[in-house]
């Protein structure tokens with residue numbers, strides 16, 4: 001994550017998408033309880049789950065407290081390592097970063113049913 005940094009050609013003109021969501025790796029639900037827990041989390045409209053290359057991630061939408069109103073990082077020189085390691089050519093702005101996006105409990109249920117993923121429980 002770099003914010004809308006003019007010195008970075010990859011970020012020019014971007015509205016700092018990466019500073020407006022929090023993405024965390026999570027385990028694939030391994031049993032019915034974990035499915036129910038994930039469905040509960042997906043009841044919240046700020047929470048989504050996406051799958052990329054068979055890895056599951058939780059996405060929490062919300063602005064970073066250090067993002068200015070005009071979408072610049074206000075602590076760019078001392079931004080956290082997580083932000084420094086975010087790779088613009090592979091970032092949210094440059095192509096689809098997920099294979100499957102699950103936005104609510106129904107999406108999760110349908111995904112598990114259609115793929116018969118629940119067979120491995």
Ligand code: SF4
Pocket residue numbers: 001002003004005010011012014015016017018019086087088091092093094
């Ligand atoms: S989403 Fe990508 S292009 Fe936009 S600010 Fe973040 S790293 Fe830069």
Ligand code: SF4
Pocket residue numbers: 001002003018019064065066067068072073074075076079080083
């Ligand atoms: S610290 Fe800066 S680069 Fe990191 S998420 Fe916040 S605004 Fe973006």
